[in-house]
Amino acid sequence: MNAPNNKASRPLSAAKAWIITDGKAGMVVQARGVADALGLDYEMKEVHPTGIFRVLAPWGPVNPAEKLGEPGSAFAPPWPRVVIATGRASIPYVRAIRRKAGPATYTVVLQDPKSGANTADLIWVPAHDRRRGPNVTTTITAPHSFSQARLTSLRAALPDEITALPTPRVAVVLGGKNGVYKYNEADDARFAASLQSLAALGASFMITSSRRTHQRLVTAVDKATRDAPRILWTGDGENPYAHFLAAADALIVTADSVNMCGEACATGRPVYIFAPSGGSAKFTRFHDALAARGATRELPDRFTQLETWEYQPLDGAQDIAAEIEQRYGRRKHMLAGLAG
Numbered sequence: 260m261n262a263p264n265n266k267a268s269r270p271l272s273a274a275k276a277w278i279i280t281d282g283k284a285g286m287v288v289q290a291r292g293v294a295d296a297l298g299l300d301y302e303m304k305e306v307h308p309t310g311i312f313r314v315l316a317p318w319g320p321v322n323p324a325e326k327l328g329e330p331g332s333a334f335a336p337p338w339p340r341v342v343i344a345t346g347r348a349s350i351p352y353v354r355a356i357r358r359k360a361g362p363a364t365y366t367v368v369l370q371d372p373k374s375g376a377n378t379a380d381l382i383w384v385p386a387h388d389r390r391r392g393p394n395v396t397t398t399i400t401a402p403h404s405f406s407q408a409r410l411t412s413l414r415a416a417l418p419d420e421i422t423a424l425p426t427p428r429v430a431v432v433l434g435g436k437n438g439v440y441k442y443n444e445a446d447d448a449r450f451a452a453s454l455q456s457l458a459a460l461g462a463s464f465m466i467t468s469s470r471r472t473h474q475r476l477v478t479a480v481d482k483a484t485r486d487a488p489r490i491l492w493t494g495d496g497e498n499p500y501a502h503f504l505a506a507a508d509a510l511i512v513t514a515d516s517v518n519m520c521g522e523a524c525a526t527g528r529p530v531y532i533f534a535p536s537g538g539s540a541k542f543t544r545f546h547d548a549l550a551a552r553g554a555t556r557e558l559p560d561r562f563t564q565l566e567t568w569e570y571q572p573l574d575g576a577q578d579i580a581a582e583i584e585q586r587y588g589r590r591k592h593m594l595a596g597l598a599g
Contacts, residue, residue, distance in 0.1 A: 270584050272298035276341040277334075277356075279304045281348040285518055289369050289576075290343045292402035293383075296580035299341055304333060306348050317350030317374045327352070328359045338364045341583075344379070345369035354378055362594060365587050369402065369579075381586055383579050385517065387544035399548045400521030402576035405504060410526060413505035421499070421506045424463040424488050427565055430507035431464055431480065432500075432523060434515040435471030439539045442476060446535035449560060451479035453533070454511075456561040463488035465503040469516070509565060511558060514538070517545055524554040527572040529565075531558040549573075 276299040280286040287303075294301045307313075312322045326332045334352060338360035344353040350372045357366045357379065366379040371390045376382070384390045386397040421428070431454065436442045458464070464484045468477055477493060484491070492499055504510070510523040514534040523530045532546060532555045549555040553570040 269296075269298040269580070271341065271587065273300050274340040275299075275337075276301040276343065277304050277339045278302070279306060279342065279344040279349040279352050281306060281346045283346060286345045286369075288404060288518070289402045290345050292404045292576035293367070293369065293579050293583070294341075294343055295404060296402070296406065296574075296576040297341070297583060301341075301343075302339075304352075306352055308348055308351070312351070313348070315351075317347040317372055317378075319351060321351045321355050327355050336360075341365050341367065341587075343367045343369065347373070350374050350378060362590060365583070365590065367583060380590070381583060383582075385545065385575075386548060387541050396579065396582045398573075398575035398578045399545070399552065400524055400573045400575040401518055402579055403518065403522050403525065403574075404576070405501070405522050405525040406574065406577065407525075407572060409501075410505050413502055417502055417506050418499070420490060421465065421502055424465070424490070424506075425461070427462050427508040428506055429457065429462045429464050429565070430503040430510045430523070431466040431484075432503075432510065432512040432516075432519050433466070433468045433472045433476060433480065434513040434519060435469060435473050435476065437471065437515050439542055440513075440515040440535045440537040442473060442535045444475070447476045447479045450476070450513075450533050450535075450558075451483040453558055453560055453562065454480060454483040456563075457565065458484055458487035460562055460565060462565060465490050465499070465506065467492045467498065467500050467503055468494065469519075471515070509567070514542065514546060517542075520546075520549065520555070521573065521575065524549060524552075524570075524573040527570060529568050530555045532556070533558040 278290045278294055278301050280290055282305045308316055321327050327334045342353055342356055342364055353366050367381045368379040369383050371384050371388055372378040376392050382395045384397055385401055386399050464487055504526055507528055509529040511531045512520050512523045514532050
């Protein structure tokens with residue numbers, strides 16, 4: 260269970276909640292980001308339906324053998340005040356809880372559940388998705404855990420190896436190939452040349468890869484920044500990603516990850532986006548929205564100077580939390596009126 264520090268500032272602070280996911284890291288990060296912004300006292304509920312129930316999710320029912328709602332079940336009364344669910348495996352559970360618990364439990368689904376508007380009281384989708392409706396809310400960036408308070412705390416306690424780097428410190432956040440972006444050899448070379456030109460201007464680097472980062476890109480980045488002051492993390496030891504975000508004077512992020520781009524834009528620092536070959540209409544809408552907010556610019560093929568610009572940090576978790584609070588308040592007022 261987790262009770263965040265901002266209890267006094269939010270109307271749902273310390274309210275009991277369940278977070279339901281299949282345990283995938285990206286889903287957990289989004290759900291916890293919203294729960295922390297609300298100040299909920301939450302319990303993680305990891306679900307792994309099997310057999311036909313796995314195949315039928317998100318449209319099918321919960322396996323009756325799980326005895327949802329009965330004593331001894333992982334999902335039994337007392338019902339929490341809030342349920343946050345994300346991922347197709349979680350959807351049958353949130354639908355069943357909504358039916359059994361009634362309006363006293365407020366249900367939230369992050370990402371399009373694909374199972375209709377009645378799946379939850381509130382559905383969040385990123386603005387570049389197409390789902391809309393009376394119980395749908397959108398934000399440009401996905402929810403995450405990098406609140407302004409957390410970034411301030413991280414900046415106050417940077418590791419010595421980061422503070423030793425000369426400014427400007429540039430965080431380089433590497434994604435990799437996916438179903439949309441291809442990353443051919445020319446893409447990797449173009450990216451490396453841009454970093455090399457930035458190194459020639461005296462920048463230092465904080466570089467982190469991800470599970471999708473292909474070795475050819477890591478090698479190209481390594482070679483391009485080898486003569487500059489840097490930290491290069493490729494998976495050994497504790498991931499310094501959070502401190503990299505906090506310490507950066509500017510950031511370079513590959514376009515393939517909505518989450519990483521959104522987290523970079525939480526810093527309020529200049530964010531350059533590198534777009535490899537490929538793309539899609541959905542990703543174009545996302546990146547156009549970031550640029551329109553003044554958060555991002557296209558990574559130049561060659562730097563002649565490191566530009567600086569300002570924008571209001573983007574925090575999807577706080578925006579979603581505010582929407583939940585507003586709608587929950589209306590629900591609570593309505594129920595009080597009916598009881599009266």
